[in-house]
Amino acid sequence: MPPQQETPVKSVVVPFEPDTSPALLRRLGHHEVPERRHTVDRSAHAPHIVAVPGDDGEDWAAAALVTARPQTAYLKIVDAVGDVPAAVEAVVAHARRRGLVQVKWEGWNASPEVAAAAGFVPLRPPITPVEEGAGPETGYVRWLRDGAGAEPPYYGQTTHFTCGAVTALVAQAHAGTLPREALDRRAELTLWRDATNFPACEPVGLGVAVRRAWPSSPVTVHLDADRPVLLDHYPENEQEWRALLQRTSRTEAGRAGVPIDPHHLSLTAIRSAIGRREHVLLLVSLAGMQGFDVPHWVLCHGAVPGAVVIEDPWSNAAAGDTWVDAHLLPVPDPSLDTMSTISADRFRGAVAIGRPPGGASSAEPADE
Template identity: 40%
Template sequence: MPAPLRVDSDALPADVADELEAFDLPGERLERWRLPRNGYRPTTWVARDADGIVAAAALTSGRPATAAVKIVDVWWRDRAAAVLLVDAVVERSRSVGDVAVKWEVPAGAELPAFAAEQGFMQMRRPWAAVGTEAVGGFVRWLAPAEHDEPGYYAQTTLFTCGAVAALIASEGSSAGGFSGGEADRDAEVGFWRRASNYPACEPVGLAVALHDHLVDATVEVALDIDGPALLEGLTGFDRSFRAELQDDSLRQAGERGMPVRRDRVAVSEIARRVDAGEQALLLIDEAPMHGESGPHWIVAHARVGDAVIVEDPWISVEVGETWVDTHEMPVRPEDLDRLVRWSADAYRGVVFVAK
């Protein structure tokens, strides 16, 4: 039996990989431990036997400003030690207020049988996920999680996040969204062209394009700024051209009878409305999640516990993220409040959709 379980916070994943190498793990598996995940909360969990030899080891990571942790890998010589490690990951996650523990399984591998006994359930496979589609994903919700799981699609360009968020939100409508087929990228780029302020999608233009796509849905915009959005740092023609496009989008919204609110939407309203079945496209600043500021669109679709569940079209593959991270991603209210704001003015752009 292993010695009492401990979390070695000083142990780097690469150092644990060096220990595991003695047990003839394949190089591809060891590489998952050695991949730099700095900034994405890499943590090693180690159980040792009486001689100090590793009996089981686990690696977890998690995107900042989210209420989930992902098990990247679990290795063991002693099954009981592995069960104890996973239990410890779950309990630590619960203690810090997370609402989900996910488990990523490489292509061709299977989740260990004891994981199902611990409550891990398979997640829906994505339509597309920038090369990570073959990875398997499982989740254990730590709070009641009765909601419909949407499909997932990862953006294929740096600037089509708004279009992807809108099309994810369109699933189940008569117009439809993604299908997992060859036409999906055409749909992504085509929607972006209709909604774009070149290259960004600003809230009103995105809402107009979504309204026209869905036809029979109710679309509402909330943007607490009177002038044009997402034009910070632009001057001259670059600014005036895009501002003119936004004026035209505002005119089109009026012609369609689409509400454009100028009050500041509270996070509590976002949570309440998605809990009631609406979806909300959210303009966020990526800084709390990635450490670098940039405008980005995600879509909120449910609530679990006090967390809002979102689909994020962006996957940071270079630091080990896969669709398992960015699909069904829970965000606490306090983190959502930091995320859903943009620029030095911290304005908030939200598009509500009721199909």
């Protein structure tokens, strides 16, 4: 006999709009709609409702609030009410129809048992404390494509300017070069202080700081610009001394044996590095994902068909964006290519960290 095919859950998808959605959600009857759906402005993350009609075709048996960062390849279930398993199944089917690679589920009201039954696995809780109301204590993920690799720890930067240092620390913890318990604010600020161009970390300075911190780790800086970078928004007198610091970083790179590759780093090369179990700290603009053109460091550590998996050490709580969004975040190759082409000069900056000779040979297991 041929294998039985699962009958897909019938669902409807409607935009979530604070002014009109309460009337739609009354179709859930006696099911209470969580207040969190109205406490932040999620409009930048395309909020929508995936609902499962009831037997009568009039009321809804279940509904999930779903969002996602723009230019990414996942959906996030903020919460689900009513027949929760049916709502989650409908969201997964919705993600598959859109060709996405992942569904996440914030743990506001999701129990581990229900999540596991729906094919989700728990995410590692963040190392940095979650501020009250800024995100759930727990989260879950279900991959729709294979190959993402081992899960790194999630550490949210504790300042507005330490993203570069955090990505380097998380990379080394993921590689097994740095003990997970050493990921703390002291380490974050110490590495930032060694790498900073006040307040940002530019690629060469970050690469030199990584080599100083871990002399046995192979480090290559990729920067297809032969001038100081990330300075255009400063007044001329502020640019001058920062440019001097960047030139000093290049001198120090030569002394420390850190190569600076002047060629454009392609997405194919990033995927190849990941395939060799290397880590790529990549400079991106947040314009695509968050709506403001600010340079920002992310960590590329995994890849699935069609998307590179990154760690983003920052999330935008004002938009309902939490660590669940920023952790194990799949970004389609074309989107990552666009967001990592920086400024009017269209340069790309990255720091690739290889495995130490004779050191840890693979990322730490996800269940440790």
